[in-house]
Amino acid sequence: MSNSDLDNLIEIMAKLPGLGPRSARRAVLHMIKKRALLMVPLADTLQQVATTARECLNCSNICSGTDLCDICSSEKRLNGEICVVEDVADLWAMERAGVFKGRYHVLGGTLSALDAIGPEELRIPKLMDRVASENVREVILALNATIDGQTTAHYIAGELETRGVAATSLAQGVPIGGELDYLDDGTITAALKARKAV
C-alpha cells in the first residue's frame, strides 16, 4: 500500500487560503501527532458543517441546518436597521465588534462591469424586498472602501432614496490606535475632511 492518502491530504490542505505545500505538510504532520485531539475532531466537524451549513434564506449569512440564521430568526434584531456587507466574513467582523443590533444583508460581492456582476447577481432586489417587508428605516452600507465597494454603495443609496429610506455608510478616518506616520494619504485626506470639533 502506498502513501497516496497522505499525499492527497497534503495536496488538499495546500489548496486552503493561507496555506501552501510547505505549511500543509507541517499541518498534516502536526495533526498526525495529535490524532485524537485534533485530526479526528477536525474530520468530524468538517463532515458535520459540510452536511448542515447552508445560506440563510433572508440575509445569506451561513447557518447550520436551519432556513434562517440566528440573527434573522431573532425578533430582537428586527429594529428597522439593516447593515449591508459584501461577504459573510464582513458580517462576522461586524458581529465581533458587537455594537450593531439590527440585521444584515450579505451581497456576495460588489457591482463590477468588468466581471458582468449587476444588481441581480448581488441580491440587491432581495434587499429592496426586505426594506419594504421588514419596515426598514435605515440601511447602513458597510462596504469595503474600494472603488467597487463605493460604486455599489452609491448604486444602493440611489435605489433607497427613491423608496424614502435613509442610507448611511461607515465613517472613514484614522483607525483606533493608528499612527499617522503609517497611514496612507487617502485615509489622512478623508480624516481631515471629516474632522470634528473636540
Added chain:
Amino acid sequence: MSNSDLDNLIEIMAKLPGLGPRSARRAVLHMIKKRALLMVPLADTLQQVATTARECLNCSNICSGTDLCDICSSEKRLNGEICVVEDVADLWAMERAGVFKGRYHVLGGTLSALDAIGPEELRIPKLMDRVASENVREVILALNATIDGQTTAHYIAGELETRGVAATSLAQGVPIGGELDYLDDGTITAALKARKAV
C-alpha cells in the same frame, strides 16, 4: 439551532500550525463555498489518514495501513546506507531532493539535557540494532545545524565508531542560489573553512 459547529470548526482550524483565528475563518468560508470540491474530500481524507496512518516499525516514517513504510519494505533501498533525520518532515525533504537511495531512521527529536531527552527516548538503540541487522556501511547524519542537532550527531558518531561503521554528515556551506550578502557569519565561516579547489 446555533452556529456552534461552525465556531467549533474555526476553533479547531485555528490550532493548526501556520493558521490563526483570522486565517481559520477565511479557510472555513472558502471551504463552505467549495463544499463538494474541497470540504467533503478534506473531511474524508482526514478520516482516512487518521484511521490508517501509523509509524513504520523500522524507521518511524509515517505509513498508511502497513507495518513498514514504502522505503523500508523496498529491497532496492537496502544498500548499506542509513540517513538519520530528526523528524518525518526532514525525511520528506530528503526524499524530495531525490538523491539519497538508502533507508532512513527518524530519531523523533534531538538529545537535550534540559528536556531530559536521552538516547533511549530517541530510538538510538533501535538505530544501533539496524546498523547490525541491515549490514550498514555508512550512516549519514542529516541533523539540523543547531546546537542540539550537532550534539546528537556527535553522540551517534561516537557510538558508531565503536561498531566500526562510518558516520558522515551533510556538507555545510553556501546554499545553491544563496547570496553572500544575505548569509549569516556562521555559514560564511563554515563555507570558508570547507573551501575546495575549483
